[in-house]
Amino acid sequence: MNLDAKGGGKVRFIIDGTDGYVSTVETGMDTRAGEAAKVGSIIEVSPPSLRTVDRNIQALAIGKDYHGKPRDGLIGNYAIATSGPDDWTDGRGSRGAAHIRAHRLRLATLAEAGVVEVVSQDKDGDPYEWRVPKDFEQRAIALDMKQGRASGVKLLSVQDLEAQLDSQGSTWLDRSQVSWSKGAIDQMCSNQSAFAKELDAAFRRRQSWLMQRGYAQARPDGTVSYQRGYVKALEQEGFSAATQKLEGITGKPFIAAQAGRLIEGTVKQKYELTQGPHALIETQRAFYLVPWESAHVQRWGKRIKGRVLSGGGIDWDAGRNRGIGR
Structure with missing residues (x-):
């Protein structure tokens, strides 16, 4: 992958795909891929879709309330709170509080863009209930695309394949080893793709590295088994190496x-x-x-x-x- 240009709030990538084609794709500069991807990074490109918080907003809007009646697009703070972790009820719940805060921030953005409507406010004048339209999915995705956040570009690895081969920490190659072993990644690749061949060779080399480290072992039938929790163990190794380096800095x-x-x-x-x-x-x-x-x-x-x-x-x-x- 080569970085072609930055400007206008978007990043354009030239990608060598596993389908055998070279193409371009754009994403917003404030997305994870737009911010951190560099030459050689591994990305995944798929059709734009609703973000997680939007999927929950949509599910609440078309669902039923506490009394079993259809919400018909009307959702409020209580519905949002009860759709997430239940630790908000004890007054100290942080996961529930983060869930509520994420939804309120997103709804504020959606309301400002006219995607949803504020129906009522609380005693402090803050939005309390919102009306979600029936075409919410299309409008929310359109808003994200306008802002450069719904290109379907997902950053899989900041590191290029060569850097991953001898990495002390966990890599995308490690997290995808099992899927590759089962042939799931091969199904997405063209036999004529140079990158697909490079990818296959990288998986084999990293697999050998994992076997040398005791994280994987060969079976009599020719397949390879992986130690349970090997990715977490590698993450901890990489984390420890990073903290030691930072102590020196x-x-x-x-x-x-x-x-x-x-x-x-x-x-x-x-x-x-x-x-x-x-x-x-x-x-x-x-x-x-x-x-x-x-x-x-x-x-x-x-x-x-x-x-x-x-x-x-x-x-x-x-x-x-x-x-x-x-």
Whole structure:
């Protein structure tokens, strides 16, 4: 894949596809692919579709309310809250709060663009109920396409194939090994595609690497079995290597984000790992490395505070009020 041009809020890629054709595709600069992909990165191109939050909004709009009556396109805060994690009811639920916040932010964007209509507001003047049109799917996708966010371009790996072959951390080749072994990836490839042949050779070489490391082994029937949890183990290896490198760069020790810990520091850097982007959060004496979230964009260069959850993830709204309105 070659980066052709950037401009106008979009990124244009020239791609060598597994179908044997060279083509171009565009995506928004603020998408994951538009922001991080580079020459040699692996991307997947598919028809535009609803984002996850939009699928839930649509499902609520055509579903039934608490009393079993059709909503007929009308949804409110309570419906949104009860469609997600149930921990919002205890007053400390962060997953439920994040679910509500994501839906309200998306609905605000949709309302501003005229895709949905605000029907009522709470006592503070904030939107409380929305009317979702019957053609919501088409209109939501059209809005995303207009903003350059619905091109169907998905970033599979920032690394090119050569870099993945000897990577200490988990790679797209590792995550796709089982599918490749079963022939699922071959079905998407043209036998005449140079990239498909390169891809097949890369999978074989990475498979040998995994076998040498004890993450896979050959069976008597000629097939290969993979150690359970091998991708997670590789992720941890890569993460440990990254923190050691950053300790040398920053001159500060790394602190693990253990459950219950309150993380407080300055968002300093977006650091790419093979499993995805992470935020480098520094204090005066140490640093944390945590999965990247939209909250880090909003607090770039500023202090941020969050509580590590026992079930995984971090509550970046720690200490804030979490009501559902009215």
